[in-house]
Amino acid sequence: MTEQPLLSVRTLKKHYPIRQGILSRQVGAAKAVDGISFDIYRGETVGLVGESGCGKSTAATSIVRLEDPTDGEVVFNGGGREDKERNSDGTHPNDVTKFDKQELKAFRRDVQMVFQDPSSSFDPRMSVGSSVAEMLLVHGMTDKHRRRAIVEDLLERVGLSAEDYDRYPHEFSGGQKQRIALARALVLNPELLVADEPVSALDVSVQAEILSLISDLQAEFGLSLLLISHDMSVIRKVCDRVAVMYLGEIVEIGDTEAVFTNPQHPYTEALLSSIPTPDPRTRAEGIELTGTVPDPVNPPSGCRFHTRCHRVVQPEGLDVEQSVWRGLIDLRYRVKGGQIDVETLRENALAAESGDGDGVSDEAVTAEIRTEFDLPDRLSDPEADRALSEALDKLVDGDIEDAAELLDSTFSTPCEETTPDYTDHGDGHQSACIRHSDEIASAELAADDD
Amino acid sequence: MATQRPDRFDQVDWDEVTESSGFSLTVNAKGLLATTIPLVGLAVYDWQVLDKRTPTFDALGWDFDVPGLDYLFAFTILLFVFYVALPLYQNPRMTRYYWKEFKRNRPAVVSLGWIAFVFVVGLIGPLFVAAPEQSVLHSYQPPMYLSVDTANAGTCLGETANGRCFGTWQYPLGTTRAGKGVFAGIVHGMTISMKIGFIATFIAVLFGTTFGTVSAYAGGWVDEILMRYVDIQASFPTLVFYLLIIYTFGGGLWLLILLLGIFSWEGMARYVRSKALSVTEEEYIKAVKVSGASSFRVVRRHMVPNTASSIITDTTLLIPGFLLAEAQLSFLGLGDPTVASWGQLIAAGRDALAFAPWIVLAPGLMLFLTILAFNFVGDALLDALNPEAAAEAER
Known part of the structure; x- marks a missing residue:
């Protein structure tokens, strides 16, 4: 593309240090955002989607520099800063993360933000008009009447009346407050609007109104928009392009239509399957993600999604059913984390046997474990089955470490070893999944042929 | 101006605005x-x-x-007028709302009346009532309608009957041993109380609010340093320090007020900080920051007003503390003997409690009522000044 993007984010990172001890030594970091890159072109709407805790809000606050990013670059080419060349030392003159105080203040006029919670986004001790007008005052508009005229005009544009200027936030409903929040974000006439979950606190009917208001305003004033949401249906309605985030990384990015019709990353598939379909006759085959989002302090190695992925790749030489494989990986991580309590399982098994005799056989307990992880009594692969049985026996004997080691060595996946690169699927549609790398893809094809 | 400037947000020429931007003051600041x-x-x-x-x-x-102290007193009153009274007039809707909430508490309304009375009389009373003056001949005159044994009173000004001396209108509340009128002492004591209340509170609020909001907003090492300083100051033996200063420099009302103000705001700083911490997490603070506002503006325009309920209620508890502290020190003979405070009056009457109880009772009652009034008002203000609570109830 020859056109210069309005905003381009390059390997942006935001790590929160974790300090311990009296000397506050840094012992680690929560990698909330860990190297994301994307572009926003003029007039375009880009969605950033992901489940809660994946770092999308942190990405937003780092981009607008409410928080200073740890590393990376945010190049903003708006506000009369177009067509600048890179400096000789490789830094960009438009890099927001390196703006000084004066540049930052000018940048504040060009990029504004809408927040999630309408109930706390206005100072309860200020009339909403003053809250909006304060933006103008901060940037040096000392003429009180002019400020008021501008704000009153803007309040009418977002669907309120000029008389609302003097009312206080608690007198408005959530949807109205979000309209005022839009007015506040617009009043400095920005080029880019960052909307952090702008509708997630609202009723569905109000959501639609606010979204269409955003679209109208965007069309009228040529705004670019970065929309952050966990709701795929909102993204689909508004966005031109979408970036899917998981645990601080972008796993898939592309045109909304392409991503929605032809998701390449398993995580996107899972998110898409969570959209409810209005047709009662089509039964949703929801992909259920097992487990919780891993701790960003200590993210999984390789592909960060492999601990929950339903398409986690099997190692060479192993051939079991995919759901069984998923169960095996889950079992492995649970054993490793010491999260399997053999005693409790034994009691459960005892209860199932209706309390006959003075204990249950080890076989009953291993059977219990197998049921819990949806594993069949015998795996189709004899070698894997032998390893599994042995590991389970060790587990029941209380030898957790050996069991974990055995499981680790037998059931390791390529996903945890290689960090996937982005694969291009055409038209800027990219995804980071190891299954798209050549060798794995061909191996899978070969497996499908069988 | 030849052409009407456009009044639409997308037609603002920001280069022109930011260049022409100067310094603008609010009406309040101008007045002050x-x-x-x-x-x-x-x-x-x-x-x-x-x-x-x-x-x-x-x-x-x-x-x-x-006197020198009165300049500071006048300044705190001006502050009060321009930053408490005038904003109430400027925001009539907010004021009406607060008043409606405040009115629910009847004792608080009566108390507010009492405080207003003390304020007005303390301010203008001394212009009409002469300062109590020593006159040895008129010692221990009884209050109006009461009598005292002539053996105790000096020259009896009123009627004497059956060996008892009756009070006169010259000294409606009687006199002390030195012949100082108790009524005049009470009126002038109101002035002293107002001075203590205003000046010491101004100092305490200034420090307490600044420390509390700044340490909450800045966080990190700033927070650490400021709050550790507060801890150190809180453990400082103020009374011993005060005694030391009296011993070296000699006491004075201004010194007492200064020390009361400077060594009393630790609790307020902590209280304000805890409230301010929750305010810093609010999204409107982020929104203001995204607008490019300076830290001073965020603290001054958003943090302080939104912690005002904590500040004001804590203030109403501080003032009685100041009044009591002055009375206690005076009673112990550590006050400023040249000023006619209620505490000095009580101290003057303690030897004659047996036959002339009015000398202690009159100022004691005033002190009691005033302190009670501040407590009632503080209680009602805490309920009234909480729009968040009201907004939550509406949701």
């Missing part, structure tokens, strides 16, 4: 400046031009001297 500058001028004139004995308004032929 306009009144404070003459005050400072007068103080400087009094201090530099006039010698110590000449009354301040001697040039106008008015024999009225302004």
Whole structure:
């Protein structure tokens, strides 16, 4: 593309240090955002989607520099800063993360933000008009009447009346407050609007109104928009392009239509399957993600999604059913984390046997474990089955470490070893999944042929 | 202006606006400046031009001297007028709402009336009631309608019957051993109480609010340093320090007020900080930051007003503490004997409690009522000044 993007984010990172001890030594970091890159072109709407805790809000606050990013670059080419060349030392003159105080203040006029919670986004001790007008005052508009005229005009544009200027936030409903929040974000006439979950606190009917208001305003004033949401249906309605985030990384990015019709990353598939379909006759085959989002302090190695992925790749030489494989990986991580309590399982098994005799056989307990992880009594692969049985026996004997080691060595996946690169699927549609790398893809094809 | 400037947000020429931008003051700040500058001028004139004995308004032929402390007192009153009273007038809807909430508490309304009474009488009373003066002949005159054994009273001014001396209107509340009128003492004591209340509170609020909001907003090492300093100061033995200062420099009301103000705000700083911490997490603070506002603006315009409920309620608990502290120190003979405070009056009457209880009772009752009134008002303000609570109830 020859056109210069309005905003381009390059390997942006935001790590929160974790300090311990009296000397506050840094012992680690929560990698909330860990190297994301994307572009926003003029007039375009880009969605950033992901489940809660994946770092999308942190990405937003780092981009607008409410928080200073740890590393990376945010190049903003708006506000009369177009067509600048890179400096000789490789830094960009438009890099927001390196703006000084004066540049930052000018940048504040060009990029504004809408927040999630309408109930706390206005100072309860200020009339909403003053809250909006304060933006103008901060940037040096000392003429009180002019400020008021501008704000009153803007309040009418977002669907309120000029008389609302003097009312206080608690007198408005959530949807109205979000309209005022839009007015506040617009009043400095920005080029880019960052909307952090702008509708997630609202009723569905109000959501639609606010979204269409955003679209109208965007069309009228040529705004670019970065929309952050966990709701795929909102993204689909508004966005031109979408970036899917998981645990601080972008796993898939592309045109909304392409991503929605032809998701390449398993995580996107899972998110898409969570959209409810209005047709009662089509039964949703929801992909259920097992487990919780891993701790960003200590993210999984390789592909960060492999601990929950339903398409986690099997190692060479192993051939079991995919759901069984998923169960095996889950079992492995649970054993490793010491999260399997053999005693409790034994009691459960005892209860199932209706309390006959003075204990249950080890076989009953291993059977219990197998049921819990949806594993069949015998795996189709004899070698894997032998390893599994042995590991389970060790587990029941209380030898957790050996069991974990055995499981680790037998059931390791390529996903945890290689960090996937982005694969291009055409038209800027990219995804980071190891299954798209050549060798794995061909191996899978070969497996499908069988 | 030849052309009407466009009043639409997307037609603002920001280069022009930011270039032309100057310094703008609110009406409140202008008013405060306009009144404070003459005050400072007068103080400087009094201090530099006039010698110590000449009354301040001697040039106008008015024999009225302004003591040094009164400049500070006047300044705190101006602050009160322009930053408490005037904003209430400027935001009539908010004021009406607060008043409606405040009114629910009947004792608080009566208490507010009492405080207003003390304030007004303390402010203008001394212009009408002469300061109590020593007159040994008139010692232990009883209050009006009461009597005292003639053996105890000096020259009885009123009627004497059956060996008892009756009170007169010259001293409606009787006199002390030194013949100082108790009524005049109470009126002038109101002035002293108002001075203590206003000046010490101003100092305490200034420090407490600044420390509390700044440490909450800045966080990190700033927070750590400020709050550890507060801890150190809180463990400082103020009374011993005060005794030491009296011993070396001699006491004085201004010193007492200064020390009360400077060594009393630790609790307020902590209280304000805890409230301010929750305010910093609010999204409107982020929104203001995204607008590019300076930290000063965020703290001054958003943090302080939104912690105001904590500040004001804590203040209403501080003032009674100050009044009591002054009375206690005076009672112990550590106060300023030259000022006619309620505490001095109580101290003067303690030897004669057996036959002249009015000397202690009258100022004691005033002190009791005033402190009670502040507590009632503080309680009602806490309920009234919480729009968040009201907004949550509506949701």
